[in-house]
Amino acid sequence: MELTDNLLWLLKQAFYFSLTSVNDAVSGHGVSTAQIGVLRQLSNEPGLSGAELARRLLITPQGVQLALTALEKRGLVERKQNPQHARILQAFLTDEGRKVAAAVVADAIAAHEQVFGVLSEEEQQTLRDLLSKVVEKGTGHELFDDHIDN
Structure with a gap:
């Protein structure tokens, strides 16, 4: 198999390009890609x-805890006990967290549009x-929307 025919290799390259583009775009905010999610x-x-x-x-609970802890230290997130289940902590954005x-x-999104702007809307929908x-199908997990309503 030619390397350019290998879907995993192409996915890795596309992922790396999109990840670095987003990281560069948000670097001034001091937020990691895990924290963006x-x-x-x-x-x-x-x-x-x-x-x-x-x-x-689709990341480990440990990864989420690291992201939440970092965001909490910056005053962007606060965690509160769930009123029905005291052992469960719920995370909320602070006012500053909503601004950031x-x-x-x-x-x-601007970086994403730049990366995927080479594809038509129809091609982007097909890729999605x-x-x-x-x-x-591979993970057995349903994907959740991660949009922000304006």
């Missing part, structure tokens, strides 16, 4: 637990559909 999810649905975030972001999330997401199918 947490900020986006909490903007869309405040009060998620670390376990819920890990499932939605909006700025970070705007910059990340195909990659979603691979992830959902």
Whole structure:
């Protein structure tokens, strides 16, 4: 098999290019890509637990805890006990966290549009559909939206 015919190699290259583009775009905010996902999810649905975030972001619970702890130290996130289940901590964005999330997401979206702007809207939708199918069938996990309502 030629290296250029290897889907995993092409996915890795596309992922690396998109990741570095987003990292460069948000570097001024001092937020990592894992933290962007947490900020986006909490903007869309405040009060998620670390376990819920890990499932939605398809990262380890430890990775989510590291991201939440860093965001909490910066005053962007606060965690509160769930009123029904005291052992569960729910995460919420602070006022500053909402401001940073909006700025970070705007910059990340601009970078995303630059990366994938080489594809038509139809091609982008086809790529989303195909990659979603691979992830959902391969992991058995349903993908969750991570958009922010304006």
